[in-house]
Amino acid sequence: MSNFLRACRGEPVDRIPVWFMRQAGRSLPEYRKARAGVPMLDACRRPDLVVEITLQPVRRYGVDAAILFSDIVVPLHAVGVPIDIKPGVGPVLDTPVRSRADLAALRRPEPDDLAPIDQAVRGVVASLPPDVPLIGFAGAPFTLASYLIEGGPSRHHERTKALMHSDPELWHDLLARVADISADFLVTQVQAGARAVQLFDSWAGALSAADYHQFVLPHSAAVLAAVADLDVPRIHFGVGTSEFLGMMADAGAEVIGVDWRLPLDQAAERAPGRAVQGNLDPALLRADWTVIEQQIQRIVDEGRAASGHVFNLGHGVLPSTDPEVLARVVDTVHSATP
């Protein structure tokens, strides 16, 4: 079994596995070339482009896992939600979801809706080296709901939080629908050959632990439960979620994602029995190499406190990152003693 899957399962590794969130993307010249003239959501529906872009960082860096080139809003788009991804902005929609009548837009996917995903994943798996597993992913219900309710990226998530507290019944119905859509997206990827999954709750750190517990946790748990019997390790990731990391682990995850705020040994204490992933601050990839090297060593040392350690950044690769630096990070992690 690959070092990545072994680390996720808390089994011994001969090398610390490493991959990067957003490893395929604007920091790579070959990505910019492949995407030229193709809108993001069109690219996600083209299996030839998905295969090429997913494989680019595997070829360039020798990372231990690939992550499907897609987006958290792809399954919403696939069921007809009028959503787009604006370059440099993120997901936007002209008709936000804010009332009970608006829920009709969130229908469950038919198999045909997700056929381009199924085809793309099969193509990726057939093209990857056999020892490099593919990670499938989905957006967690809260992060997706925030885009749907706000109509785009939001700093304060104020409409989302207001709806959550003012109309809890509508809130729970909305999140249950989004959870079903994300679950189907994940199951499709696993059935087509993805060997691990990651649930991204990027904006959950905007919430208090109490609100996370009451309004979000049951819906994220439902998504993770949908793949519980499929024998794939589940990674649960959020940014700014240190205060409720234990709850995120309890939602049903073998691996807990950690941003740059909390050292991995403390993360391991908060999520007992789980493997840990993350922690290198993506902004520090612009610092001098000696700084980066010290950070890598610190993270390797602190990662030993957990049952398993997957090296990663604390959030996605920034577009301004020099790919040469990422290549050096991979080599340095691979030469470290596990």
Ligand code: CP3
């Ligand atoms: O390499 C990978 O990590 C796999 C592909 C991937 C993308 N988006 C491709 C993408 C993954 C896993 C995502 C997840 C995603 N999408 C999240 C969760 C992870 C995170 O970063 O917090 C979120 C919040 C989104 C929503 C979204 N889509 C944002 C915020 C953006 C960036 C907007 C921008 O242009 O800066 C997107 C667009 C997007 N998704 C791009 C990529 C490569 C950029 C598209 C482009 O090249 O213009």
